Amino acid sequence: MDKHEDRQLEIALLGGGCFWCLxxxxxxxxxxxxxLPGYAGGKLESPSYEEVCAGHTGHIEVVQIRFDPQRIDFEELLAVFFAIHDPTTLDRQGNDVGTQYASVIFYQSQQQRTQAEAMIQKVAQLVxxxxxxxxxAASRFWPAEMVHHEYYERNPQQGYCRVVIEPKLRKFxxxxxxxxxxxxx
Incomplete structure (x- = not known):
């Protein structure tokens, strides 16, 4: 029997610009x-990448993270989240501009909300x-189309990957x- 079989995974749902970077x-x-890359927070059922990028659905590009809280906790995920994107720019990350690129935490529990509030205050003081x-509050998550899954791993030589994602990953x-x-x- 796998030693991790009986563990309880938790979910974090975070948006910090393009999901290819997160x-x-x-x-x-x-x-x-x-x-998993995807979309959350909007009003359209089963949105497409093109619809979300047009900026009219209310969705935000997010990643759904399934994690083992015995090995990494939500606060550690938040520390990474705030380190890999700029939480001080409204609806933009670099050249990605629009409400679909907002910095957002969709909390899954009251505990996540409390931890996120504390981390936001801490980051504001630091910067x-x-x-x-x-x-x-938690929102329905719509997985992105398969072409967006593991985009960086499958396209490391693509211009956006080399110029935007790779420097972020080195720093991370x-x-x-x-x-x-x-x-x-």
Missing amino acids: EPAFSQLDGVEQV AMPVVTQLR REQFRGRLKKAGS
């Missing part, structure tokens, strides 16, 4: 079992600027090297 970072963390990260790996999965896990 997915590869969270996927490398020890204790994270699955990261000495207002943090515009939205804190919203350096900052969180002690929290990364071991080779082969």
Whole structure:
């Protein structure tokens, strides 16, 4: 029997700009079992990437993270989240502009809400600027089309991946090297 078979996984639902940037970072963390790119917070049933990018559905690009709280807790995920995106820019990350790129935490429980509120205050003090990260109740998650899953891993030479994602990942790996999965896990 697998020693992890009886564990209870939890979910974090986070948006911090393009999901292509978030997915590869969270996927490398020890204790994270699955990261799916998708959409949340909007009014349209089963939205497409094109509809979300048009900015009229109310959805935000997010990643759904399934994690083992015995190996990594929600606060650690939040620390990574705030390190890999700019929570001080309203509805934008770099050249990605629009409400679909908002900084948002969709909390799944009162405990996640409390932890997120505390982390937002801490980050605001650290950066000495207002943090515009939205804190919203859990919302229906719509997985993105398969072409967006593991986008960076499948397209490392694509321009956006080389210019935008790779520098973020280098910084992330350096900052969180002690929290990364071991080779082969």
